[in-house]
Amino acid sequence: MSLDLSHFSAALVFALFASVVFGVTQRQTSREQIRYGLYCFVMFLGGVILAGWVMWILRR
Amino acid sequence: MANSQAVSSKTAPSAMSVIAPALGWLIPGAGHLIQKRWIRGALLMISVFAMFLLGLAMQGHVYKPNGGDILDILGFIGDLGAGGLYILTQVNDWGQGAIAHATADYGTKFIIVAGLLNFICVADAYHIAIGKKP
Numbered sequence: 001m002s003l004d005l006s007h008f009s010a011a012l013v014f015a016l017f018a019s020v021v022f023g024v025t026q027r028q029t030s031r032e033q034i035r036y037g038l039y040c041f042v043m044f045l046g047g048v049i050l051a052g053w054v055m056w057i058l059r060r
Numbered sequence: 061m062a063n064s065q066a067v068s069s070k071t072a073p074s075a076m077s078v079i080a081p082a083l084g085w086l087i088p089g090a091g092h093l094i095q096k097r098w099i100r101g102a103l104l105m106i107s108v109f110a111m112f113l114l115g116l117a118m119q120g121h122v123y124k125p126n127g128g129d130i131l132d133i134l135g136f137i138g139d140l141g142a143g144g145l146y147i148l149t150q151v152n153d154w155g156q157g158a159i160a161h162a163t164a165d166y167g168t169k170f171i172i173v174a175g176l177l178n179f180i181c182v183a184d185a186y187h188i189a190i191g192k193k194p
Binding site for chain 2: 002003004005007010013014017018020021022024025028029
């Protein structure tokens with residue numbers, strides 16, 4: 001079996017699971033954990049999209 | 061006497077502070093489950109297992125113990141964090157294919173990061189066991 005993910009979908013899956021672990025382990029209360037997990041997820045994906053645009057601009 | 065008891069309870073680690081991290085390393089998330097943190101344990105277990113298994117499904121490489129290139133050594137340390145999952149791959153000789161395409165390289169990183177995330181989970185299970193975290 002070979003799973004063939006695109007770069008973006010791989011980054012999406014990576015961001016999802018890493019954010020869950022960061023959220024659960026780095027904060028104390030449930031509310032803080034959810035907020036921090038969402039923050040990490042947005043930062044991961046935002047970083048990917050930003051890096052993509054920077055590379056697109058540099059390539060032009 | 062009360063003072064000496066307080067000192068001994070501070071210095072002697074409880075059994076849970078050893079068992080929870082050890083079990084958490086061997087089975088990702090189990091360090092939390094054994095301490096009745098059901099939801100946290102399940103979320104960590106699903107996340108680490110999913111990342112590791114997706115990495116394998118993407119034909120990622122699993123590093124063996126080695127004394128060669130520094131990146132190979134660091135890769136091995138990262139993989140080792142997954143505990144029982146890493147042992148399972150070594151027993152079954154999984155993840156030994158050549159990295160022939162970009163997806164396989166992503167898979168290699170997924171496997172390493174799954175191990176590194178499990179190190180964080182182990183530290184968290186320890187902090188719960190010693191009462192540093194609720």
